[in-house]
Amino acid sequence: MGAALSEPETVLSVNGITKRFGSLVANDAISFSLNKGKVLALLGENGAGKTTLMNIIFGHYMADEGSIEVFGKALRASNPAEAISHGVGMVHQHFTLADNLTVLENITLGTEPLWSVTRDIAAAKAKIQKLAEEFGLKVEPDTQIKDLSVGEKQRVEILKALYRGAKILILDEPTAVLTPQEADQLFATLKDMLAKGLSVIFISHKLGEVMAIADDIAVLRHGKLVANFPVSEASREIIAEKMVGEAVEKPERVKMTAGETLLAIEGVTAQEGGHALLKNISLSLHRHQIIGIAGVSGNGQGALSDLLAGLVTPVKGSVTLKGEGLTRFNPSDMIAHGVGRVPEDRHVEGAVGEFSVEENLILEEYNDSRFSKFGWLNMSSITKHAKGLITAFDIRGAAPDTMIRSLSGGNMQKVILARALENKPDVILANQPTRGLDVGAATFVHEQLFKARARGAGVVLISEDLEELLSLSDKVVVMYHGMCSQPLDADDVTQQQLGLLMSGEGFSEMEASHAA
Amino acid sequence: MQLEPRQHTPLWMTVSAPIIAVTIVLILSGGLIMWAGAPLFESYVALFVGAFGSKFAIAETLVRATPLILTGLAAAVAFRAKLWNIGGEGQLYAGALAVTYFGTGLIELPPYLMIPFLFIVGATAGGLLLLFPALLKTRLKVDEVVTTLLLNFVILLFANYLLFGPWKDPMAMGWPQGAPVLEEGILPNLLAKTRLHAGLIISVVMAVVIWLVMSKTKWGLEIRAVGHNPEAARFAGIPINKTIIRTALISGGLAACAGVTEVAGTKEYLTLDISPGFGYTGIAVAMLAGLNPLGVIVAALFFAGIYNGADSMSRAMDVSNYIADVITAGSLLMVMLAVMLTRMRIRFRA
Numbered sequence: 001m002g003a004a005l006s007e008p009e010t011v012l013s014v015n016g017i018t019k020r021f022g023s024l025v026a027n028d029a030i031s032f033s034l035n036k037g038k039v040l041a042l043l044g045e046n047g048a049g050k051t052t053l054m055n056i057i058f059g060h061y062m063a064d065e066g067s068i069e070v071f072g073k074a075l076r077a078s079n080p081a082e083a084i085s086h087g088v089g090m091v092h093q094h095f096t097l098a099d100n101l102t103v104l105e106n107i108t109l110g111t112e113p114l115w116s117v118t119r120d121i122a123a124a125k126a127k128i129q130k131l132a133e134e135f136g137l138k139v140e141p142d143t144q145i146k147d148l149s150v151g152e153k154q155r156v157e158i159l160k161a162l163y164r165g166a167k168i169l170i171l172d173e174p175t176a177v178l179t180p181q182e183a184d185q186l187f188a189t190l191k192d193m194l195a196k197g198l199s200v201i202f203i204s205h206k207l208g209e210v211m212a213i214a215d216d217i218a219v220l221r222h223g224k225l226v227a228n229f230p231v232s233e234a235s236r237e238i239i240a241e242k243m244v245g246e247a248v249e250k251p252e253r254v255k256m257t258a259g260e261t262l263l264a265i266e267g268v269t270a271q272e273g274g275h276a277l278l279k280n281i282s283l284s285l286h287r288h289q290i291i292g293i294a295g296v297s298g299n300g301q302g303a304l305s306d307l308l309a310g311l312v313t314p315v316k317g318s319v320t321l322k323g324e325g326l327t328r329f330n331p332s333d334m335i336a337h338g339v340g341r342v343p344e345d346r347h348v349e350g351a352v353g354e355f356s357v358e359e360n361l362i363l364e365e366y367n368d369s370r371f372s373k374f375g376w377l378n379m380s381s382i383t384k385h386a387k388g389l390i391t392a393f394d395i396r397g398a399a400p401d402t403m404i405r406s407l408s409g410g411n412m413q414k415v416i417l418a419r420a421l422e423n424k425p426d427v428i429l430a431n432q433p434t435r436g437l438d439v440g441a442a443t444f445v446h447e448q449l450f451k452a453r454a455r456g457a458g459v460v461l462i463s464e465d466l467e468e469l470l471s472l473s474d475k476v477v478v479m480y481h482g483m484c485s486q487p488l489d490a491d492d493v494t495q496q497q498l499g500l501l502m503s504g505e506g507f508s509e510m511e512a513s514h515a516a
Numbered sequence: 517m518q519l520e521p522r523q524h525t526p527l528w529m530t531v532s533a534p535i536i537a538v539t540i541v542l543i544l545s546g547g548l549i550m551w552a553g554a555p556l557f558e559s560y561v562a563l564f565v566g567a568f569g570s571k572f573a574i575a576e577t578l579v580r581a582t583p584l585i586l587t588g589l590a591a592a593v594a595f596r597a598k599l600w601n602i603g604g605e606g607q608l609y610a611g612a613l614a615v616t617y618f619g620t621g622l623i624e625l626p627p628y629l630m631i632p633f634l635f636i637v638g639a640t641a642g643g644l645l646l647l648f649p650a651l652l653k654t655r656l657k658v659d660e661v662v663t664t665l666l667l668n669f670v671i672l673l674f675a676n677y678l679l680f681g682p683w684k685d686p687m688a689m690g691w692p693q694g695a696p697v698l699e700e701g702i703l704p705n706l707l708a709k710t711r712l713h714a715g716l717i718i719s720v721v722m723a724v725v726i727w728l729v730m731s732k733t734k735w736g737l738e739i740r741a742v743g744h745n746p747e748a749a750r751f752a753g754i755p756i757n758k759t760i761i762r763t764a765l766i767s768g769g770l771a772a773c774a775g776v777t778e779v780a781g782t783k784e785y786l787t788l789d790i791s792p793g794f795g796y797t798g799i800a801v802a803m804l805a806g807l808n809p810l811g812v813i814v815a816a817l818f819f820a821g822i823y824n825g826a827d828s829m830s831r832a833m834d835v836s837n838y839i840a841d842v843i844t845a846g847s848l849l850m851v852m853l854a855v856m857l858t859r860m861r862i863r864f865r866a
Contacts, residue, residue, distance in 0.1 A: 021520065061520075062863060309751060331753035341751070349751040354744045363741065363752035372734050379732070 008035035011199050012057075012088075012168055017066035019052055026052040028223040029066070034168065034216075039190070039200045041214035041231070043207075045243055045438030048220040050203055054170055057201075058090045059083040070168065089166025091157045093173045097145045104128060104141040107160045131162050136192050150296065151182035158189070169193070170201045175209060179296050180466065180499035187213050207236050208467065219243055244439050251447045253472060254454075259287030261323075262458040263308075263427050268317030270303055277303030279482040279511075280317070285427065285458040290449065292473030292490065293462040294498050300482035301431070301462045302344065308429040308460060309341045310334035322426065335364050340425030340452075342416055344432045344462070346409070350416040353405035357398050358386035361419050393418040394444070410441025417448055428452055431462045446472060466495045480507045519860045529858050537850035538818075545843050554833040566828025567821035573828070575710035579782055581813075581820035583608070583774035583791065585719040587798025588805065588812040589726050590771035594646075596730065596807055597743040597763040599653070601646060603664030604771040605795025606671040610645040611638035611772025613675060615779045616683065616786040620695040630700040635718070635776050642772020643765040645671065650764030654757040668795065672788075679788060694779075694786035703781035715777030720813060722770065727809035729766075739763050771795060800848050806855065819844055 013033040019026045027049045034040045044050045055061045057068055059080040068075040070086040083090075097106050108124050125141050132139060137155045145153060154174065161169055175183040190200060190213060204210050210217065210231075217234055219227040219242040227242040263285040270278040278300055285291055295301050306312040307319070313329040320326070321337045334341065343349035351360050362371050362382055371382055386400035395414045398407055404415060413433065420428065430449060434442035449459050449472065463469045469476060475487040478501035485501055501507075542560065549559045567577050587604045594601035601607075614637045625633055645667065652658035679692040687695075703713040730736035738759045741749040750756050778790040801819055805811030826840030 310753075311751070331751060335753055343751055348745075349747045352741050352745040352748045355741065359737065363748070363754070366734055366737055375734050377732055377734060377737065 008038070010034070011036045011071055012201075013069045014053075014057065015067050015069070017053065017056055017063045017068070019049075019056060019061060019063050025223045027056070027063070030220070030223075030225045031066075032218050032225060032228050034199050034201060036199055037194050037197055038215040039194065039202050039213055040216045040218060041202045041204060041210040042218050042220065043204065043210065043239060043243055044220035045440070048243075048438075049223040050220055051172075052223075053220070054090070054172065054201070054203065057083065058088060058170065084164050084166070087165055087167035088170065089161025089164060089168065090170040091154065091161060091172065091174060093176060095153050095157055097153060097156060099146040100144065102142050102144055103139050103148075103156050103159075106145055106156060107141075107163050111164060128159060128163060131159055134196070135162065136189050137162075149182075150177045150298075151179075151185065154178070154186065155189075167197070168199045168201070170203070172203045173205065174202070175204070175206065176464065177297055179502045180495055181503060183209065206465075206467070207239055210239070211236065221245055240439060250443065250471070251450055253290075253450065253474075256288040256453065256474075258289045258474070259456065261286055262321070263460075264318075264320040265307075266318050266320070268307065268314040268319065270307060270312050270314045272303075272312070276482055277312070278307065278314070281482075281484040282317075283460075283477060283484060283487075285460060287426075287456045287458055288453055289475065290453055290459040290461055290473045291487065292469040292476040293460065293479055294464075294466060294469055294476055294502060295479035296502050297464055299502075300479045300484075303482065304460075304479065305344060305429060305431040305462055308334070308339060308427070309343065310339075331364075338423075338425045338427065340420035340423070340428045340457075342413075342420050342428070342430045342433050344435075346412050346416055351404050351412060353403070355404060356401045357390070357395070357404050357407070357415055358382050358400035360404050360415055361386050361389055364419060365423075389415075389418040389422060392422075393448075408441075410437045410444075413437060413441060413445065417445060421448060421452060424452075424455065424457070426457050428457055428459045429462075430459055432464065433461070434463070434465070434468060442468075466498055470495065470498075478502055480504050481511060483507055483510050520863055522859055522861050525858045533854035533858050534851050537854040538847050541843055541846040541850050544846060545839060548839060548842060549833075549835055552835045552839075554835045559829055559833045559835060562829040562832040563822075563825035565825075566832075567825030571707070572710055573824065575707050575712040577817065577820045577824045578716050579711050579713070580824055581816045582713075582715040582719050582777050582781070583794040584797060584801050584816035584819055585723055585813055586774035586777065587771050587794050588801030588816050589719075589723055589798075589809055590767045590769075590774075591799045591802035592805060592807045592809055592812055593726060593730070593739070593770065594763055594767035595743070595802060597739045597760060598746075599650065599743075599760055599763050599767065600661045601649075601664050601764070601767050601771075602661055602799065603646060603649065603667050603768075603795070604774075604798045605791060605793065606664070606668035607642035607645050607768045607771035608775040608778070608791050608795045609668075609671045609675050610641040610768075611775030612779045612786050612790055613671075613678070613775075614638045614641035614772070615697060615701070615776050616694040619697045619701040619780060620785075621698060624698060625700060627700045627704075630698070631703065631714075631780070634697075634701050634780055635773060638772045638776035639769030640772075642768040642770075642775070644768070645772075646764040646768030647761065650761050654760050675786070676788060679786065683786075685785065692788060696785040697780050701780050702784055703777065711782060713777070713781040715781040718773070719777065722773065723809050723813050726766075726770070730809060735759075735762065771798065774798075797844075800844065804848055804851055818847070822847075 010033045015031050017027050017030045030053060042050055052061065056063045059082060070088060073086065075086055076082055104125055107128055128141050137159050139152055139155050174186060178186060202214060214231045216230055217239065218225060219239065221243060261284055265281060265283040267280050267282055268278055269276060269280055293301055293304065303312060307314065310329050310331040310333060318325055347353065362385065366372055371378055383400045390398055393414045395411050397411060404412055433445045453459060461469065461472055470490050473490045476490050476493060476498065477487050478485040478498060480502065546556050550556055566573055568574055587608060590604050591601060615634050618637045619634050649660045649663035649667065652663055653660045679694060683694050685693050685695045703715050706712045706714060730739065738754050741754055742756055742759045746756055774794055779786050783790055797819060801812055801815045804815040822843050823840045826837045829835055830837035
């Protein structure tokens with residue numbers, strides 16, 4: 001044992017992996033190795049090649065050049081089953097669990113021969129319980145997945161990999177959906193697993209947690225491995241610089257006095273299919289103010305966003321915009337009232353992927369006389385409009401007629417941002433505006449929001465990234481089970497306090513009064 | 517074996533893919549022709565001559581292409597909005613019934629008014645027929661595939677009832693057919709001694725108009741946005757239901773125009789066999805054209821040529837004309853496969 005510790009044993013080595021898609025080199029001669037009992041953090045901006053690399057290791061893609069060795073044996077390419085049999089397990093960012101099956105059924109699904117008549121449920125259950133105990137992954141095997149919290153679902157995913165004999169775990173953005181407390185618990189579990197000889201590849205954007213958990217860091221940029229060093233030799237600044245390729249300057253929030261009230265939500269309750277999505281919430285937004293909405297995903301942020309986007313009509317309460325009470329709730333009225341909206345998912349609600357950049361840019365105002373007359377589109381003015389915004393918002397790799405689907409996430413988001421902000425709206429809804437964006441693009445989004453705040457707009461910022469939320473917002477409101485906390489001063493509140501609120505502390509009274 | 521997206525599709529590939537696909541289908545269908553005991557080369561010559569080999573053959577192919585262009589456009593417009601209108605056949609009959617009701621003596625107008633009038637009442641009938649499933653879809657989320665498909669049988673049986681009953685032409689010696697369309701309503705002939713009529717011009721003009729509507733107007737933008745991504749369309753404030761209803765009226769109207777050209781152009785009176793499935797074939801035409809309104813013209817000509825050619829091949833070579841269905845169905849599958857391969861590449865495992 002002592003010898004194993006002093007002389008690190010390589011469990012996974014990646015040798016000169018190259019992968020091309022046409023003229024694009026997604027992975028360019030990447031080599032690194034993972035040692036037993038260690039955590040390798042794989043960092044990189046979006047499109048740097050992380051996902052491609054993991055898909056090659058896990059056998060979804062075939063590399064053009066290079067080889068992968070697991071425990072000294074070459075991994076034949078292009079076969080997830082083979083990767084699993086060699087002890088590689090992957091926990092995807094989006095869980096791959098069947099909601100209506102139990103934990104036990106989900107874990108054993110696909111591991112048993114299809115035609116076997118008998119199933120040894122007892123043995124499987126015993127094995128799962130043994131694994132769960134060994135690694136501190138507490139879950140009840142007979143619970144249905146739909147009754148589990150997000151953190152518990154993730155534990156099931158990890159157990160699933162362990163059940164199949166994983167010795168190397170690949171975790172893709174594992175903390176994206178967790179509260180800080182849940183993330184801490186995950187890290188504790190990971191430490192246990194490392195102590196028992198497992199090894200982990202950890203993919204993340206969040207530098208803070210990478211510094212906390214990783215032993216080694218590998219940074220990808222434009223498909224190349226640009227840095228690979230022990231975490232002890234790294235600092236946040238160095239890592240960020242390696243990822244972006246230049247030093248990044250984070251925009252600072254300057255103090256501003258809040259002005260007149262722009263938006264007042266009073267006692268709003270909203271329902272969908274009999275479920276209350278928003279329970280008696282109140283919120284007011286002033287000029288020169290950014291209000292951050294925190295909360296574990298699925299606690300009503302979506303409904304609040306839909307309310308401001310004009311997609312949900314409240315059953316109770318009132319929404320007042322610049323002194324005018326709203327009676328009709330639909331997207332066109334919201335736009336007409338000067339609400340700029342950045343939706344949560346740019347691929348689903350933000351953009352029509354098969355449309356060109358110029359078409360996406362006029363999607364909210366094609367009825368305007370600038371863009372259409374008597375039903376006919378004014379193509380030249382649509383193109384001119386797009387050209388102006390492409391320059392103003394620094395949308396790269398795009399001509400007006402480029403299909404928006406072919407843009408990178410950051411540039412696609414810039415198109416949506418341009419559409420939402422071009423008419424200088426007073427109220428801005430920004431739902432997860434930097435999700436999945438690289439540092440450079442995220443910084444651009446932050447600058448734009450600060451700019452809008454400086455000219456007198458108010459911003460409702462919904463984000464699951466607490467670091468972002470606290471650095472941008474003047475006030476923070478936590479949502480839990482469709483309720484809103486009191487606004488907290490962003491300068492006085494810590495991530496830990498927010499975490500407690502996010503897990504429901506202090507909401508029980510409110511919930512009881514709503515039920516009554 | 518894996519599929520990976522291509523970053524770039526060379527032009528030669530885009531151009532040659534459908535040609536190669538059709539060639540492969542002709543080779544494969546050749547097996548069936550030889551199985552039927554006919555000489556392969558002569559059979560294909562007979563097919564080509566039957567489709568495009570003479571003035572008469574070309575005229576017949578164009579006559580057949582006319583309703584296919586219209587039903588193809590109907591499917592192309594509806595499918596762009598992801599409104600799955602399988603009811604082209606029923607809407608075609610709705611148009612045919614409207615022409616018979618209004619065009620056989622109820623109203624008399626000079627030709628330059630009568631013909632547009634017949635198209636308008638026909639298109640209105642077809643639009644209204646599709647309006648019903650569209651309302652069920654937007655209001656109650658009833659699947660339009662089922663409702664439009666089943667309405668085909670309702671309309672066809674209704675036409676059956678009318679032609680065997682109240683609308684039966686007493687001059688038709690007992691045949692179940694409608695009264696002839698008034699002289700003023702008949703589409704003018706384009707080529708002496710053939711059946712080619714002005715319906716062809718109308719359908720080609722419609723294709724160009726639909727192309728303009730889809731690419732240059734607000735309505736087109738709305739239809740395409742709703743079809744590609746209804747969530748994004750809704751978020752941007754595009755009225756989804758209104759767009760679907762409008763699409764239904766346009767699509768149903770186009771399919772019904774095929775009924776108008778057949779009754780007022782090709783046959784000059786309504787029978788129960790005015791359409792050998794033009795409504796259904798229109799779906800295949802639209803798919804082959806990639807839902808492009810101008811492509812619909814080409815695809816309809818191709819389908820019409822194959823069907824016409826196969827008819828004369830079957831007469832000359834004693835091969836069943838069902839071979840036409842094999843060739844058109846095979847072409848559709850192969851062309852879709854070929855189009856996919858221009859966008860994706862296949863990688864084989866090492």
